[in-house]
Amino acid sequence: MQASIQVPADPALQYLLRIGDTCLILGQRLGEWCGHAPVLEEDIALTNMALDLIGQARGVLTLAGQRCNPVLDEDQLAFLRDERDYRNPTLAELPRGDFAFTVLRNAMLSTWLKLLWERLRESSDADLAGIAGKALKEARYHQQHAADWVLRLGDGTEESRRRIEAALAQLWPYAAELFDADAVDDAAEAAGLGPAGVDLREPWLAEMAEILGEVHLPMPQQGSFRSSGKRGVHSEHMGYILTEMQYLQRTYPGGAW
Amino acid sequence: MQASIQVPADPALQYLLRIGDTCLILGQRLGEWCGHAPVLEEDIALTNMALDLIGQARGVLTLAGQRCNPVLDEDQLAFLRDERDYRNPTLAELPRGDFAFTVLRNAMLSTWLKLLWERLRESSDADLAGIAGKALKEARYHQQHAADWVLRLGDGTEESRRRIEAALAQLWPYAAELFDADAVDDAAEAAGLGPAGVDLREPWLAEMAEILGEVHLPMPQQGSFRSSGKRGVHSEHMGYILTEMQYLQRTYPGGAW
Numbered sequence: 001m002q003a004s005i006q007v008p009a010d011p012a013l014q015y016l017l018r019i020g021d022t023c024l025i026l027g028q029r030l031g032e033w034c035g036h037a038p039v040l041e042e043d044i045a046l047t048n049m050a051l052d053l054i055g056q057a058r059g060v061l062t063l064a065g066q067r068c069n070p071v072l073d074e075d076q077l078a079f080l081r082d083e084r085d086y087r088n089p090t091l092a093e094l095p096r097g098d099f100a101f102t103v104l105r106n107a108m109l110s111t112w113l114k115l116l117w118e119r120l121r122e123s124s125d126a127d128l129a130g131i132a133g134k135a136l137k138e139a140r141y142h143q144q145h146a147a148d149w150v151l152r153l154g155d156g157t158e159e160s161r162r163r164i165e166a167a168l169a170q171l172w173p174y175a176a177e178l179f180d181a182d183a184v185d186d187a188a189e190a191a192g193l194g195p196a197g198v199d200l201r202e203p204w205l206a207e208m209a210e211i212l213g214e215v216h217l218p219m220p221q222q223g224s225f226r227s228s229g230k231r232g233v234h235s236e237h238m239g240y241i242l243t244e245m246q247y248l249q250r251t252y253p254g255g256a257w
Numbered sequence: 258m259q260a261s262i263q264v265p266a267d268p269a270l271q272y273l274l275r276i277g278d279t280c281l282i283l284g285q286r287l288g289e290w291c292g293h294a295p296v297l298e299e300d301i302a303l304t305n306m307a308l309d310l311i312g313q314a315r316g317v318l319t320l321a322g323q324r325c326n327p328v329l330d331e332d333q334l335a336f337l338r339d340e341r342d343y344r345n346p347t348l349a350e351l352p353r354g355d356f357a358f359t360v361l362r363n364a365m366l367s368t369w370l371k372l373l374w375e376r377l378r379e380s381s382d383a384d385l386a387g388i389a390g391k392a393l394k395e396a397r398y399h400q401q402h403a404a405d406w407v408l409r410l411g412d413g414t415e416e417s418r419r420r421i422e423a424a425l426a427q428l429w430p431y432a433a434e435l436f437d438a439d440a441v442d443d444a445a446e447a448a449g450l451g452p453a454g455v456d457l458r459e460p461w462l463a464e465m466a467e468i469l470g471e472v473h474l475p476m477p478q479q480g481s482f483r484s485s486g487k488r489g490v491h492s493e494h495m496g497y498i499l500t501e502m503q504y505l506q507r508t509y510p511g512g513a514w
Binding site for chain 1: 285288289292294295296297298301304305307308311312314315318331332335504505506
């Protein structure tokens, strides 16, 4: 078995891992639809999004690896960290759920990523700004696709409406974490690396209000629950996803099996 | 549960199903690598190939559905047939195996598909000829990618050599089916729809000899075993893949869950 790699506590590195891991883990969840969507068109669309996200993860994790000493490559970061060193918000790791759950989570996270990439185009890190330019186009498409489906399901049958309402009730509490401020965010903002999460809260709420408002879905109240994946404290689902992802690398170090 | 659709015995329809189902089922198998490849780059490459293949399947199954009465759409054909009505050669449905198995099967089937698409550009069915033009470019890339990996594994470590040799011994007996002549092929050739399988045998053997020859892998002798997936008599693996693929459509007819 391949041993885990150690990741430094550098805030800029943590900031990059939060972005890269969100793309990696959400991409992993969307990839679970490959061959399992209800129609071929959606199978292809969701798998394409998974590929966009895994490509974004690859770019950001490559940058993150350059901030480690010794330098790590993107595969080591993707496959050989311990669970507590993954920095995605919990929202990204929740099991794929049904199709309504999938499209609503996509709407929430692609809106967030879109706003984030918009700001990251101005990053003081030119490589990150370059990734953001390309990723922004992809995130815009992901958001549009998800919003179309929220509309279709919210305005569809009684069953589809019931399912999108259930997904909203389940997913909404996990949004708050995206906007919690902390030292990692403060350092990134001070260095011009990227925005603090809290700065994206108002524009995110405005865009979500628009998406949900089109089908008269009221935005739930935010309770006191706080998920904590971006600080490395994950839900019980994270272990399973990592077991699947890491099996090959851990069992055949450096090998291609 | 949604009932199965019935498929007419028309030879031209069967010919199209053989092509579309090969792409569909191989795409399904490659999609199983999404999130499970040993490195992110291969994860993305294999999943991209899965998407190309599912896109090709969608195109060909759409044409096939137009030959049914009443007309069927590509999703009905993809998801609602009984096992015996799927017409892919058995080679496509074998479980994904290890990475060496995956790349060698890709080399065998992408070489076959490439030769087939080349000929189908001249099909008397203009829609099929159109699909072939685009698919040919994709198949060429798939073949190149697979051949590169056969070289890398065949010329790599003792372990990788052992694995590619084992994959060759396992996979080779399933190639013969691709070239067996029968009434479906004869009818397609007579109508100018596309080539008989037997016509692709010599060029296929020549290209495989080149790929395998580069790493001094001797081409196995062909025994008397004949698989029969393209006549609807599948291996025991086919049922599992269909169970996974069909679950959503069967359980929620027409629904998006």
